[in-house]
Amino acid sequence: MVQGCGNKCVKYFFWIINLLFFILGAVVVGLSIWMLVDKNSLATVASTVKVDLSQVLNQVNIQQLNTFLYVAIAIGGALLILGFFGCCGSCCESICAISVYFILVLILFVVEIVAIVLYFVNKTKLQQGFVTIWRDELVSKYTTQQQIHQVLDQIQSSVSFATSSQPYIIIRLFLQCCGAAGCSDYVQYGAFPTSCQCATIQQPGCATLLWTAFENNLIYVAFVGIIILFVEILAMIFSCIIIGAVREKRAQA
Structure with a gap:
């Protein structure tokens, strides 16, 4: 086990957060696959919680629903993988697992930064593309x-x-x-x-x-994006702290 009160707190906090990510990812993937396989699953859940979704279900296009479910599976799968490596790495004090976790979070961080830069560089083209898609898909x-x-x-x-x-x-x-x-x-x-x-x-x-x-509401989107980036930075910092603590413990052994 890593030495020092601070290192232990970081390790357990890191493990709890990634356990929540793992559970959330598993739930999202499980529900999405269930809804993808059983088209009546949404109606079953709605009737169980006593929510009337009949009008919504009548208007939902199957192809659009499948697209949404595939996206949900991808997001849930990403959370599942991150949570798995984070939990295993912190619990087993595996430098390899935590390193993989760090690399995955770093890739997400870089992709998000690149996406933000591309948005501001190609903002006019994105607006024109949005209008074109609306015209092609509806009008x-x-x-x-x-x-x-x-x-x-x-x-x-x-x-x-x-x-x-x-x-x-x-x-x-x-x-x-x-x-x-x-x-x-x-x-x-x-x-x-x-x-x-x-x-x-x-x-x-x-x-x-x-x-x-x-x-006009970009400030709110930016606020959410900053929070996500901040959490990812913390995740990378915590993973580096745990890796350093594990190496220090092994060096003293």
Whole structure:
């Protein structure tokens, strides 16, 4: 066992935090795989906790749900692996395991820093890409997919934010926007959804407004990002402390 009260506190704190990461990762991966294999699992869980998700389940696209679950499995798997190496390394005082843990956290840290730099360097291109994706995934399907066509045609001015069950309708009514970049997105289709009110008001695009809202609240996103980076720095510092303590103990043996 490592020597010194401070080193022991760091070791046990490090072990507890990584145990929580391991449990959280296992739960996320387990639930995601269950939902991926059994499509009725979400309804089963909802009925168990007495939550009515019937309207949400009716509107969820299977492909979109699968994509979300794959992302959840990837995130949960990353937490699972980090937690495993952190717990094993601190519990068994394995320099190899803690070194792997340090390298994995360092890789995540570098990737996040690079992503932040790329965001600020390519901010304009990212905004244009977001608008393009919105136009391709929603606006273009106004004429190509009957379900989207019906959803947009059924929008009425009397539909309220609280009673609407369609995510896209909720966004449009709440933001008072239309299309991706504006009413012009629907010109080529020869008709506008009734909620756009393009005949009387030149409404801005939903994607444009959402991106603006994101940038206006970037301080909160930055705050969360700083916390994550700070936790990763602490994890690397603690792992270095434990490695140093283990080497010191072995040198004295």
